[in-house]
Amino acid sequence: MDSDVIAVPVGSGKTKMSLRRKSEIIWGFIFVGPVVLGILTFMAFPTFYGFYISMFKWSIIGKHPLFIGFGNYVKLINDPDFLKAFWNTTVYVAGIIFVCVPLSLLLAYLFNKKMPFGETLKVAYYLPVITMMVAVAMVWRWVLSTDYGILNYFLGFFGIKKIAWLSDPRWAMPGLIIMSIWKGVGFNMVLFIAGLKNIPEMYYEAADIDGASSSRKFFQITLPLLSPTTLFILLTTMMNSFQIFSQALILFSGASDNSTGAGPDNACNTIVLYLYNNAFKWSSAGYAASQAVILFLVLVILTVVQLKLQKRWVHYEV
């Protein structure tokens, strides 16, 4: 007989919970309560308040916001700076996903095998991940320096002329992507290594018995069984990359146009950077909130699409 249910007279149609069960439920709510309260206070409320602010013309320090309905959204669609920021962000995300993710998979695959100094190299690749972005960006301002940077120095060995990474609009975004890949590849590498270690050896042994080549084993065993990890990495990388902000701001701050960190000719102006400038430098908090709403919707749509598509290529079990 179930200890949570007390039998009652036939025909009543009711079951009564025991005191113990009620107590467990109450304590459950007490334990999750603070976390739920925190989520409501610091995530749910600001999200809804952001929607609300986006309907106003408001300067954050102003006392009398003006309700303008969807006026900010109409302005957004016709704002060339926002459209450029959106495009720049998309290019950045594509650069990270199509370069950083495969690179971290390659590194994980190599380091998953026993090799000399393997552990030391894993630590070396992971160190940038735990280094503060401010420090990384300040160092990379020197690495990307046209005349004194080590990147141009090494490129010189291949006969490549000095590239103005920080002042040429054609090269500013590639420079930013290179820096971000250097910073983030270690994190994805560690996740891939964990995923690789979860693949049972017996599949590889069976493949060896059947005479499968290394590449066949990689594409037919490793990749499919790694797909849940790959999905997680793609989702998190996409969401983080769309919110790029501090890297661009610090890398390009102090430019001669007294800029707002957007790089030469706005080449590295991203959605969050443009949002930040609108809110805190140009006193347009309502307009900035509308950009945040658009970013939120884009991320929700992309995440839903990814989750729908996962059924075709993600294998949770063999």
Place this chain on the structure above:
Amino acid sequence: MKNGLKFLGIIIVFTVLYSLSVFAGGQEEAKTAKASGTVTFMMWGGATEKQVVQGYLAPFLAKNPDIKVEISTPPNYGDVLQTMVAGGTPPDVCYLGFPEFVQYLKAGQLLDLEKYADKSTIFNKKDFSPAHLASFSDRKTGDLYSIPKDWSTYVVYYNDDMFRKAGLPSPLELYNKGEWTMDKFIEVAQKLTTDKTSGLLFNQGRWKTFVPYFAPNWIKGVDKLDVNTPQFISAVKFVDDLTTKYKINPSVDQFSDMSPADRFSQQKGAMYIIGRWMTMRYIKSDLPFKWNVVPMPKKNGKAHTWVDMVGYAVMKDAKNPDAAWKVIEYLTGPEGQAAVARSGHAIPIRLSIANSDIFLNSVRPGFNNEAFVAIKDAAPILVFNNFVKIFYDTMGKELNNVFTGRKTAESACAELQKKIDKLLKE
């Protein structure tokens, strides 16, 4: 049942005791707030400048033991101030420059200081430049909403050793002879430009320094900027010519590798155009060469310079406005301004102090402080200071296209005029 009532009773007792303690504490706090006169003072400049300001205030605090000043120097000053104001917890006194002063004034966040100024026996309007006071006044009523605390003009810092080594007279010698003209300035800069050094170090982002030489009337009233004129275009071209035609100034790209300030201190440049704030930095760095300053050169018999200013503002929702005014009154009064002059950090805002030996003999013997106040009618471009930050950033970005060779001055100025007109309509 008995246990439940007992538990409820304990809860009620604790709640009553807690409420009483909060009430009592609140009363005590209310009494304390009236008596203490604590003024929250927010400024930028970090620990170094905080120490300087504490030094300025020490005599005042000794004479006014009922007033305490709590100074804070947050790292992202602008963002922190905005957040505090938006959150309803503004500081009592804060620094405001341009265009921030205009933003806060338009948002109705500043306290009208006119009545305080009128009643004060220490604050003397006649000892201030009318243009300086006008910059911090309401454009319609003329009431003061901030008190200027100091100002800075752009001058030419020069490496005296480089001039001597090249056998050239120093800019100060040329100035004293009345020969310090724009043509001479370019000539000596060209003679001092080599593969490793530049004759001039000038951040193209400070282009507005040279605009008055070519287009003194580019601001046509409170809400109109004329940038698509031959005169303004000439000014922009001149700044670009310093790099491309005269070849005396590094390019934007070269400055991204090393700033003009660092280049000057590392003897990679003979002359550097910048404001007063670099003086104490270089003094403290103990530069390994002789250097001095001289006013901007003359063109067509007249010299121009750019004026930067910062003011002390009292927030409208300040908790202690009366004590806040007393602090500002002292800092901008004769005693406070004399302390500013002796420290060497800035040009005193009081004209009597700025033109006195206290300031002119400050910093070190032989230092040409007079250069900073030599251009007598130097004034902030008042109406330019009306415009909020988006104008500055829009202008800077568009003109940067000229300085990086992406656009001609004509096309950039035409585009800029359209952008400015569009912003003005919003």
